[in-house]
Amino acid sequence: MKTNDVILQTTAKVVFFIIFLFSIHIFFTGHYAPGGGFVGGLLTTGAIVLLLLAFDLRTIQQILPFNFTIVTAIGLLLALGTAAGSIAFNVPFFTHAFDDFTLPLFGTTSLHTAMLFDSGVYLVVVGSAITIIQSIGGDD
Amino acid sequence: MINLLLFPIIIPFFFAMILLFFKEQVVIQRVVTLIGLALSLVASCWLVATVKAEGIQTVTLGSWPAPFGITMVSDMFSALLVTTTILLTFFVVLYSFKTIGVERERFFYYPAILFMITGINGAFTTGDIFNMFVFFEVLLIASYLLIVLGGEKRQLRESIKYILVNVISSALFVITVAYLYSVIGTLNMADISVKIAEINQPGIISVIAILFLIVFGIKGAIFPLYFWLPGSYAAPPIPVLALFGALLTKVGVYAITRTYTLFFVHDLAFTHQFLLVLSLLTIIAGCIGALAYFDLKQIIIYNIVIAVGVILFGVAQMNTAGMEGAIYYLIHDMLIKAALFVLIGIIIYITGTSNLREMGGLIKTHASLGWFYLIAAFGLAGIPPLSGFLGKLLIVKGGFEADHAIGSIVILASSLIVLLSVIRIFIYAFWGELKQPLPVTSKGSYRAMMIPAVALVIITIAYGVGAEWLMPYMSDAANVLTDPSIYIDAVLKE
Numbered sequence: 001m002k003t004n005d006v007i008l009q010t011t012a013k014v015v016f017f018i019i020f021l022f023s024i025h026i027f028f029t030g031h032y033a034p035g036g037g038f039v040g041g042l043l044t045t046g047a048i049v050l051l052l053l054a055f056d057l058r059t060i061q062q063i064l065p066f067n068f069t070i071v072t073a074i075g076l077l078l079a080l081g082t083a084a085g086s087i088a089f090n091v092p093f094f095t096h097a098f099d100d101f102t103l104p105l106f107g108t109t110s111l112h113t114a115m116l117f118d119s120g121v122y123l124v125v126v127g128s129a130i131t132i133i134q135s136i137g138g139d140d
Numbered sequence: 141m142i143n144l145l146l147f148p149i150i151i152p153f154f155f156a157m158i159l160l161f162f163k164e165q166v167v168i169q170r171v172v173t174l175i176g177l178a179l180s181l182v183a184s185c186w187l188v189a190t191v192k193a194e195g196i197q198t199v200t201l202g203s204w205p206a207p208f209g210i211t212m213v214s215d216m217f218s219a220l221l222v223t224t225t226i227l228l229t230f231f232v233v234l235y236s237f238k239t240i241g242v243e244r245e246r247f248f249y250y251p252a253i254l255f256m257i258t259g260i261n262g263a264f265t266t267g268d269i270f271n272m273f274v275f276f277e278v279l280l281i282a283s284y285l286l287i288v289l290g291g292e293k294r295q296l297r298e299s300i301k302y303i304l305v306n307v308i309s310s311a312l313f314v315i316t317v318a319y320l321y322s323v324i325g326t327l328n329m330a331d332i333s334v335k336i337a338e339i340n341q342p343g344i345i346s347v348i349a350i351l352f353l354i355v356f357g358i359k360g361a362i363f364p365l366y367f368w369l370p371g372s373y374a375a376p377p378i379p380v381l382a383l384f385g386a387l388l389t390k391v392g393v394y395a396i397t398r399t400y401t402l403f404f405v406h407d408l409a410f411t412h413q414f415l416l417v418l419s420l421l422t423i424i425a426g427c428i429g430a431l432a433y434f435d436l437k438q439i440i441i442y443n444i445v446i447a448v449g450v451i452l453f454g455v456a457q458m459n460t461a462g463m464e465g466a467i468y469y470l471i472h473d474m475l476i477k478a479a480l481f482v483l484i485g486i487i488i489y490i491t492g493t494s495n496l497r498e499m500g501g502l503i504k505t506h507a508s509l510g511w512f513y514l515i516a517a518f519g520l521a522g523i524p525p526l527s528g529f530l531g532k533l534l535i536v537k538g539g540f541e542a543d544h545a546i547g548s549i550v551i552l553a554s555s556l557i558v559l560l561s562v563i564r565i566f567i568y569a570f571w572g573e574l575k576q577p578l579p580v581t582s583k584g585s586y587r588a589m590m591i592p593a594v595a596l597v598i599i600t601i602a603y604g605v606g607a608e609w610l611m612p613y614m615s616d617a618a619n620v621l622t623d624p625s626i627y628i629d630a631v632l633k634e
Contacts, residue, residue: 069160069163070160070161072160073157073160073161076157076160077154077157080150080153080154080157084150086143087143090141090142090143091142091203092142092143092199092200092201092202092203093143093146093150093199093201093202093212094201094202095201095202095203096202
């Protein structure tokens, strides 16, 4: 029997971008408001899981052709690299630095290396969560 | 190099990440793992030299002042344990090239080992009680992978038990830390020690001390809490068993030693008497197990339980001799357990069985294996000048000095039972006639397995013979444990 999920699929396509943008928003506001890498990563995973529900596993692997184990590894390297940058300056491990920069579109913005660490967390969360879902869902 | 003490943690962590990129290339995995461990070994030796020359090394992460940030502390005790951990992991990894099988190597075997080393070294080095919990989880989650990797029926069954027990003990750990935090209001270990001294250890703190003993006792397999260990450790393949037997229980022993020498030192008559009785019961339970089995793995596994009891008996004395003995014996036991597991792994490989009754006469075909096994067995039992002697001597001396003569006599008697249990393996496996034709094994892999085994045995011999040169390091380590103010001053000096 062929089911017709045209409503589900159309809605998923629209809602995916809303959830994804919200996850990016949550990720960037983490320093001053509730949010951060972990919640942001889980929300992104949630968006991808919505696509998985609406379509099938193979379609998702075609539109997102990443090896998510490697995504996890890159996230770990980013997090460790940010923390280990302090070794080069001979200050205690995990010492972060920040400064104000004037960016073309955003105006004066405070950039903090904790953000890089957070993007590592984000990648690890997305990578490991999707790996779990793919390996459970892909088992026949 | 202000961050030097973190290198033995960061380097294995970094190399484990690198290995995730080369899942299928087994040769790259092996080479990168060895390079990573060699670099960590260099870093940890450098760390030991620095601690020896300049005293306790501390760094508070993120440049925050001491009780507010996470402090990592490397005193001589933890520096020595970190070095031993990396050293024996190096040889066990070398041993697993021929024994673990390509299928497992393709499925994150080496990254799991390196992540586990990260957790173990972190737990040895941290100066923050909640950070210690996090590092415990790092090493436990890696060990969950190692115990189930391969997916044999027995491994699946035992890993369920292992994970269940450890999840419960981790939950208890969090609950205990929560109690401690609500009473004391700090998580930094040096600061906790100061605050407990200020309120002079009321009853609630003694309750927390016993809760910590239960938590770490489950990890470190002390008397009523060792029930999970014999079954779980027998399930994974030999190299994993060697790592578990040599390292994992010792992290629990380290944590008990640290908390019982730094935090709970104001009501010795209650807490340390409790620890003393439990350690003696642990020895007795281990002795019964070690004599009861005709299975190679089970005999050595119960010897782990005995050693945990002996070390904790030394710690419970709270005098210099007992503490030095406990530290010396702890490191000896890590090395000798790795050597013994690797050696019985070779015996099992040659005979194709782990049942003592089905083997015999190996000395005619594999003489060098037999003699090295005998040396390791004598080392375990503590025959001078081998490595088990001095530690046990000091522990027994500490026991007599602290008027625990009966305990010391139990330790001496347990040595005989340890000797009997391991010599039984030697007699059954190496003496007599061949019971049945040996299965065909390759000479090349036998030789490749012997190299790390022989290296480990030689290290234990050197550790025993070179005790004279090592004693200054041991007494440095014991000084910090018997006098917590050295540790506190090093952390909270600013």
